[in-house]
Structure formats: structure tokens, C-alpha cells
Amino acid sequence: xxxxxxxxxxxxxxxxxxxxxxxxxxxxxxxxxxxxxxxxxxxxxxxxxxxxxxxxxxxxxxxxxxxxxxxxxxxxxxxxxxxxxxxxxxxxxxxxxxxxxxxxxxxxxxxxxxxxxxxxxxxxxxxxxxxxxxxxxxxxxxxxxxxxxxxxxxxxxxxxxxxxxxxxxxxxxxxxxxxxxxxxxxxxxxxxxxxxxxxxxxxxxxxxxxxxxxxxxxxxxxxxxxxxxxxxxxxxxxxxxxxxxxxxxxxxxxxxxxxxxxxxxxxxxxxxxxxxxxxxxxxxxxxxxxxxxxxxxxx
Amino acid sequence: xxxxxxxxxxxxxxxxxxxxxxxxxxxxxxxxxxxxxxxxxxxxxxxxxxxxxxxxxxxxxxxxxxxxxxxxxxxxxxxxxxxxxxxxxxxxxxxxxxxxxxxxxxxxxxxxxxxxxxxxxxxxxxxxxxxxxxxxxxxxxxxxxxxxxxxxxxxxxxxxxxxxxxxxxxxxxxxxxxxxxxxxxxxxxxxxxxxxxxxxxxxxxxxxxxxxxxxxxxxxxxxxxxxxxxxxxxxxxxxxxxxxxxxxxxxxxxxxxxxxxxxxxxxxxxxxxxxxxxxxxxxxxxxxxxxxxxxxxxxxxxxxxxxxxxxxxxxxxxxxxxxxxxxxxxxxxxxxxxxxxxxxxxxxxxxxxxxxxxxxxxxxxxxxxxxxxxxxxxxxxxxxxxxxxxxxxxxxxxxxxxxxxxxxxxxxxxxxxxxxxxxxxxxxxxxxxxxxxxxxxxxxxxxxxxxxxxxxxxxxxxxxxxxxxxxxxxxxxxxxxxxxxxxxxxxxxxxxxxxxxxxxxxxxxxxxxxxxxxxxxxxxxxxxxxxxxxxxxx
Numbered sequence: 001x002x003x004x005x006x007x008x009x010x011x012x013x014x015x016x017x018x019x020x021x022x023x024x025x026x027x028x029x030x031x032x033x034x035x036x037x038x039x040x041x042x043x044x045x046x047x048x049x050x051x052x053x054x055x056x057x058x059x060x061x062x063x064x065x066x067x068x069x070x071x072x073x074x075x076x077x078x079x080x081x082x083x084x085x086x087x088x089x090x091x092x093x094x095x096x097x098x099x100x101x102x103x104x105x106x107x108x109x110x111x112x113x114x115x116x117x118x119x120x121x122x123x124x125x126x127x128x129x130x131x132x133x134x135x136x137x138x139x140x141x142x143x144x145x146x147x148x149x150x151x152x153x154x155x156x157x158x159x160x161x162x163x164x165x166x167x168x169x170x171x172x173x174x175x176x177x178x179x180x181x182x183x184x185x186x187x188x189x190x191x192x193x194x195x196x197x198x199x200x201x202x203x204x205x206x207x208x209x210x211x212x213x214x215x216x217x218x219x220x221x222x223x224x225x226x227x228x229x230x231x232x233x234x235x236x237x238x239x240x241x242x243x244x245x246x247x248x249x250x251x252x253x254x255x256x257x258x259x260x261x262x263x264x265x266x267x268x269x270x271x272x273x274x275x276x277x278x279x280x281x282x283x284x285x286x287x288x289x290x291x292x293x294x295x296x297x298x299x
Numbered sequence: 300x301x302x303x304x305x306x307x308x309x310x311x312x313x314x315x316x317x318x319x320x321x322x323x324x325x326x327x328x329x330x331x332x333x334x335x336x337x338x339x340x341x342x343x344x345x346x347x348x349x350x351x352x353x354x355x356x357x358x359x360x361x362x363x364x365x366x367x368x369x370x371x372x373x374x375x376x377x378x379x380x381x382x383x384x385x386x387x388x389x390x391x392x393x394x395x396x397x398x399x400x401x402x403x404x405x406x407x408x409x410x411x412x413x414x415x416x417x418x419x420x421x422x423x424x425x426x427x428x429x430x431x432x433x434x435x436x437x438x439x440x441x442x443x444x445x446x447x448x449x450x451x452x453x454x455x456x457x458x459x460x461x462x463x464x465x466x467x468x469x470x471x472x473x474x475x476x477x478x479x480x481x482x483x484x485x486x487x488x489x490x491x492x493x494x495x496x497x498x499x500x501x502x503x504x505x506x507x508x509x510x511x512x513x514x515x516x517x518x519x520x521x522x523x524x525x526x527x528x529x530x531x532x533x534x535x536x537x538x539x540x541x542x543x544x545x546x547x548x549x550x551x552x553x554x555x556x557x558x559x560x561x562x563x564x565x566x567x568x569x570x571x572x573x574x575x576x577x578x579x580x581x582x583x584x585x586x587x588x589x590x591x592x593x594x595x596x597x598x599x600x601x602x603x604x605x606x607x608x609x610x611x612x613x614x615x616x617x618x619x620x621x622x623x624x625x626x627x628x629x630x631x632x633x634x635x636x637x638x639x640x641x642x643x644x645x646x647x648x649x650x651x652x653x654x655x656x657x658x659x660x661x662x663x664x665x666x667x668x669x670x671x672x673x674x675x676x677x678x679x680x681x682x683x684x685x686x687x688x689x690x691x692x693x694x695x696x697x698x699x700x701x702x703x704x705x706x707x708x709x710x711x712x713x714x715x716x717x718x719x720x721x722x723x724x725x726x727x728x729x730x731x732x733x734x735x736x737x738x739x740x741x742x743x744x745x746x747x748x749x750x751x752x753x754x755x756x757x758x759x760x761x762x763x764x765x766x767x768x769x770x771x772x773x774x775x776x777x778x779x780x781x782x783x784x785x786x787x788x789x790x791x792x793x794x795x796x797x798x799x800x801x802x803x804x805x806x807x808x809x810x811x812x813x814x815x816x817x818x819x820x821x822x823x824x825x826x827x828x829x830x831x832x833x834x835x836x837x
Binding site: 060063064065066070071072073076077101102103104107110111113114115116202203204207208228231232 | 309311369372373374376377381384462463464466470471473474475476477478479480482
């Protein structure tokens with residue numbers, strides 16, 4: 001488990017981190033000894049699924065989402081965030097260790113499919129489409145934030161006709177891409193200009209696109225949007241939060257049902273023990289995201 | 300600014316340089332190896348290999364490196380080849396660099412003067428020796444700037460490995476930017492780091508250029524002269540202005556003993572001796588076409604040991620082709636060439652020999668050749684031009700080869716220019732070195748292809764002087780194609796006059812030249828005499 005919390009507290013240099021500090025510290029004090037002890041059921045799981053005990057597995061991530069997964073600015077050799085802690089705990093529960101492979105968002109599932117990674121825990125939304133490439137263990141609800149320039153000059157109010165004529169920055173492969181594309185016929189029918197999409201391959205580029213005036217909005221996970229606003233409070237704001245009909249999922253290879261079963265079981269233990277909630281709070285994420293783990297598979 | 304400096308010195312980014320360097324080194328190293336193979340395939344005699352190499356180049360030069368990286372990383376595992384990310388990136392980069400490097404190699408190899416290749420072949424060098432000793436040293440020198448470019452571009456291209464999870468400088472920078480939001484300080488810092496790396500490559504390139512500069516020893520040239528802001532006259536002429544102009548030529552000639560003029564009796568005695576000698580070169584019904592043009596249409600010629608035969612005739616009459624067929628630099632279409640009784644270039648059963656065995660045969664039969672354009676190996680000193688082939692082809696020790704080279708350079712009056720590069724020698728001096736080089740292995744026959752045609756008029760005599768002494772003093776068997784009528788008259792025993800690929804008249808030199816029977820010969824001689832009046836006066 002990375003001790004990112006306290007190193008971050010000591011060295012925080014940017015305003016958003018200072019602002020976040022209070023909340024994080026409060027959370028840390030409210031739930032002491034976060035995930036220190038493994039959930040009780042883990043010992044039994046190690047017996048039931050011994051195949052991964054003592055192994056080192058590769059977790060493919062797109063480490064551009066502070067709060068979920070990013071490098072630790074104070075020790076860039078480490079990755080930190082909610083997903084990282086969650087993955088480590090699943091690993092501890094089943095007896096394996098994780099190493100990380102940083103890829104673009106669009107390459108997460110191809111990296112898994114080619115066997116270059118064993119698991120993907122990287123704030124990826126489980127959709128039917130993606131479930132054709134990998135099996136998902138869902139573990140978190142999705143709330144999207146609509147990031148806009150300060151003052152919301154285009155008056156964007158959500159993923160609706162207020163986006164007509166606007167330029168949306170998104171990462172290649174994001175579920176928001178088809179949602180924006182779906183607005184094209186609606187805008188046309190209303191006689192308004194179509195929304196345009198700019199595709200990048202990480203959050204930082206999307207945020208920079210708004211800062212540079214190239215894009216009008218960036219719609220992504222609400223916590224990511226909140227972090228961006230904290231980093232640039234004078235230049236950015238969150239127009240609104242919207243719900244998206246997906247859950248966040250852990251992707252595992254389709255041809256390893258036993259592994260999927262084991263991860264699902266570990267996830268359930270972590271959820272039931274309250275550790276998952278504790279982790280959400282530790283990373284300053286909305287406890288509303290919590291949901292009971294589920295499966296999404298298609299054939 | 301302080302953030303910029305913080306990131307500039309951050310170990311995390313500096314470690315990224317190491318990875319960037321590893322990927323680049325794999326890409327360039329692998330690219331050179333693959334490129335060598337591809338260039339070799341393209342230059343090969345076998346069409347199939349060339350076609351394969353061409354196909355490879357079309358695919359790997361025609362698709363984006365990004366896709367190749369993703370392919371090496373994500374597609375290869377599906378056929379059971381799961382490479383670590385750095386190796387996959389290095390492989391993709393190597394496969395991508397290879398066709399570019401192959402083209403550089405190929406153009407550098409083809410850029411080496413064909414004449415030098417002919418000269419090497421005539422000296423009996425096998426294709427391998429020729430490549431190693433003549434072509435590669437020159438090709439590598441011309442390749443350096445292009446290879447410097449390629450290295451810089453490979454280094455920058457290595458950043459694409461970030462898409463396949465290689466933790467190199469670019470990927471580390473973007474991750475750091477994502478987690479800190481210090482977008483610009485980080486990218487300025489990593490940009491500067493790239494600049495330092497590419498700058499280092501430029502410095503290495505300049506150093507290698509300096510190190511391999513042939514003129515470095517001629518005039519001490521400092522490394523600083525190569526830096527871009529220096530304006531130094533790099534022309535070789537400026538390096539040794541006093542040494543390669545006219546005034547030096549005169550003392551050279553003085554060193555040579557004056558020729559002995561042959562009296563009529565001498566000639567008669569000589570021809571009687573020669574008539575009893577064995578046949579040195581025998582040419583029978585030789586035919587050669589280049590595409591539609593017939594260059595040799597059934598030439599017969601016999602040269603006896605000790606005989607000097609002058610081939611005369613207008614340009615394009617086939618003189619050079621005949622000479623090149625005699626030592627098998629050209630493949631005749633039909634007819635027979637025998638040198639010292641042996642049929643060059645063919646097995647006993649009449650099948651053609653591969654280039655390597657032809658080379659060995661040339662060396663053992665001993666046919667020396669002197670070319671119109673001298674064809675000295677331009678990266679070697681005068682002494683090395685003579686001594687090198689002795690070591691590489693005939694297996695002499697360095698000591699013996701050097702002694703022999705000094706001896707021969709002395710004989711052509713050039714011992715004082717032994718360490719000069721060909722480009723610092725006058726044309727006449729170069730041709731004398733070329734003659735020394737051809738004589739070094741003691742050839743049984745010396746072929747001279749218009750040895751003075753490329754020379755300025757005032758330099759012609761020094762070369763003719765050397766040839767004259769070889770004929771008269773040493774009794775060397777020679778076949779010379781020449782336009783120098785007076786010289787042919789003095790030196791040659793026999794003249795063969797070619798026109799349109801056939802010998803139209805042949806006979807004792809003095810007789811043919813003073814009393815031609817064939818109208819074509821007569822017309823040619825009168826035109827040549829008219830043109831050469833100033834020289835005849837001298």
C-alpha cells in the first residue's frame with residue numbers, strides 16, 4: 001500500500017492539493033487503519049483460488065487520472081490512487097503482487113487481449129461494447145462532470161442540445177465519445193451546428209485543450225473534473241454533474257473465467273468489509289460511487 | 300523557472316533518458332544489421348533477393364512507425380512471441396530504420412567510383428576484399444552525415460514507444476504532467492533533455508567526420524574546424540597547394556633515365572625474337588553486344604610474350620571493350636580469350652565461374668590493367684594503392700608489400716610522393732602510380748586503356764616515358780589502346796586498327812602507321828596527325 005497521503009500532505013505545493021488536504025486528513029482520521037487488515041474472507045479465497053498465490057501480475061493503466069491512478073509527484077516511480085490501492089488489496093487478498101504498465105486509454109483492452117497485461121483497473125467504464133473484448137467486474141457507479149472554461153461562455157448544461165456547435169475534448173475510446181456523437185442528428189434536426197469532437201489520449205491533453213481555447217468542454221468522471229477545477233480555479237469550472245448509465249469495471253481476459261471468479265470474490269470481500277468505502281474516502285472521492293460488485297460479460 | 304529546473308534535474312525524467320537511449324540503441328543497432336542485410340540483398344546478383352528486399356522496404360517504409368510499435372507489442376503475442384516492451388519498441392524501430400539505412404548504404408556503395416571497382420577487380424580482388432578494402436571505407440565516409448541524421452530521427456522516433464508502455468522520456472513527461480498539472484515546465488524540461496541528446500549525436504557525428512577525414516594527416520586539422528560556425532577552406536587543394544602543380548612534374552621526369560631509341564636493326568632483331576616466343580594472349584572470334592549495339596563483331600588477335608601491341612581506332616571502335624574482355628572485366632557473348640594458355644572466367648567444362656573464382660584466377664594468371672581515368676583507390680595513399688592489393692590479394696606481409704611498393708614508386712619516379720593521396724597528385728602522377736600498382740604483382744600481360752587520354756597535354760610525356768621504358772627495358776608484354784601515333788610507332792611492335800568492332804588492318808607498327816593500306820586507317824591517321832601538330836612539334 002502506498003503511503004501517498006502523508007507524503008502528499010508534507011510536500012503539497014499546488015493550491016488544489018492544499019484545498020484537498022483538509023478533506024483527506026478528515027477522512028483519514030474518521031476511518032483509521034484503512035485497509036490495514038485484510039478482509040476476513042481472504043484467507044479462504046487464497047485456499048480456494050491458489051493459482052495466483054505468489055505470482056506477480058501486470059496491471060495495465062492509463063495513469064493520467066489523479067485520484068484514481070497517476071504517478072506520485074513526489075516519488076514518480078510509484079503509482080497512486082483509488083484504483084491502485086484497490087488493485088493492491090485484491091492482490092493481497094488472493095496472494096499476488098502487481099506491476100504496472102502505462103498505456104494510452106484506447107490501448108488498455110488491447111494490451112489485456114494480447115496478454116501483455118493480466119488485469120486492467122483504470123477507471124474504465126464497463127460497456128457492452130467493451131465487454132466483447134474483456135470481462136468486467138463492476139465496482140463503482142459513474143457520475144460525469146462537464147468541465148468548461150470559467151464562466152461557462154458557451155452555456156453548456158449537460159450532454160444535450162447545449163453542446164450543438166461546441167467542441168468537446170475527449171480521450172480516444174471514451175464512452176462519452178458516442179454520447180456526443182449521438183447529439184449530431186438532434187442538433188441537425190433543430191437546425192443548429194453539429195458538435196465537434198477532439199480526440200486526445202490522456203486527461204492532461206483534454207484539460208489543456210480547454211485552457212488553450214481549442215475545446216469548449218471536457219466531459220469525464222466527476223472526480224477528474226473536480227481535480228482539474230482545483231488545479232486551475234481561475235480558468236476552469238464544472239458546469240454540472242450528470243449521471244451516465246454505466247459502472248466502472250475491472251477488466252480481465254475473456255479466456256480466464258477462473259481468474260474472473262477469483263477477482264470477483266475478492267472484490268466482494270473488499271466491498272463487504274467496508275474497505276472499498278474507506279478507500280473512496282481516503283482519495284477524496286464521493287462515497288455515492290459505492291456499489292455492490294457485479295459482472296458484465298457478453299459472448 | 301524553479302519548477303522547470305526542478306523537473307530538469309528530476310531523477311525520474313533522467314531515468315527516462317536511459318530508456319530512451321536503450322530503445323534508440325536497439326533501433327539503430329538492429330537497423331544497421333537489418334539494413335546491411337537488405338542493402339546486400341538489393342545489390343545482390345540474384346533477382347529474387349533484390350525483390351524480397353524491395354518488398355520489405357515497401358511495407359516498412361510505407362507504414363507508420365506507430366502502427367509497427369503497436370504491432371510488435373500487441374499483435375506478436377497472438378502468434379506466441381511476447382516481447383518485453385523495450386525489446387518490442389526496439390524491434391519496431393529497427394524494422395522501421397532498416398530500409399532507410401539500407402538505402403543510405405546502397406547509395407553510398409553505388410556512389411563509389413565504378414572505375415575503382417574495375418581496378419580492384421583487375422587486380423584480382425574477390426568481391427569480399429573489394430567490399431572491405433575499397434568500397435566500404437569510402438562508402439562509410441560518405442554515409443556519416445546521413446547516418447547522423449538517421450540517428451537523430453531514431454532518437455526522436457523512440458518517443459513513439461510511449462504508446463506501448465515503454466517508460467521513456469515522453470511517457471514519463473506526460474504522466475508527470477497528468478499528476479502535477481505542471482504541463483509546460485515539464486515539457487520544456489523534457490524538450491531540453493531531448494535537445495541535449497540530439498546535440499550529443501551531432502557532436503559525435505562531427506568527431507567521426509574529423510576522425511575519418513583523409514586530409515587530417517596531410518594537414519593537421521583541428522576538430523574545432525568542423526564546428527558549424529567555423530569557416531575553414533576544406534578543399535584539399537588548399538591543403539597542399541605547392542605539391543600538385545606543374546613545377547613539380549618537371550623534376551619527376553628528370554629522375555627517369557632517357558629512353559633508348561630503337562634502330563631499324565634493333566627492331567628487326569626484336570621482332571625475330573618475339574616471333575619465336577610463346578603466345579601470351581589469344582583472342583578468337585570475340586563478339587560482344589550492349590543491348591542493340593554490337594561492340595565487338597568477331598575479333599581475332601594474338602599477342603606473343605614480350606610483344607607490345609597498340610590498338611588504334613576511332614572512339615567507339617571497341618578498343619576498351621576488347622581490353623576489358625581480355626581480363627574478363629566484361630563477359631564476351633561468344634568467342635574465346637586465352638591468357639597464358641588459360642581460358643579466363645570459365646571452368647574446364649566451359650561453364651562460367653562465379654565472381655570470386657574469376658578474381659582468384661585473374662590474380663594467378665597475372666593480367667595487369669591501367670585505365671584511362673587512373674582509377675586509383677582515392678582513400679589510400681600512393682604507397683598503399685600499390686602495397687594494399689599485394690597484401691590483400693597476394694598475401695604479402697606488410698613489410699614485403701611496402702618494400703615492393705617503394706621500389707615500384709621509385710621506378711616511376713614518385714618515391715617522394717609515396718604518402719600523398721591520389722587527389723593531391725597531378726593526373727600524370729596518378730597514372731604513374733596506377734602503372735606501379737598494375738606492375739606490382741608482376742603481371743604476365745599489362746593492358747593499358749588509353750593511358751594518356753585523360754591527361755593535360757603537358758603531362759602526357761611523363762606517362763608515355765614510363766610505358767616506353769617498360770616495353771623497351773623490361774620487355775613486358777603489353778596491349779595498349781592509344782591515340783598517340785608517334786608513341787605507338789616508337790614503342791609498339793605491332794598495330795591493330797579497329798573500326799566498328801572489327802580489326803580492319805594489322806601489321807608491324809612502323810609499316811601500318813607510315814603506310815596504311817586500308818582507307819579507314821589512312822583517314823584516321825591523317826585526322827590524328829592534323830590534330831596533333833603542336834605535340835608533334837615538341
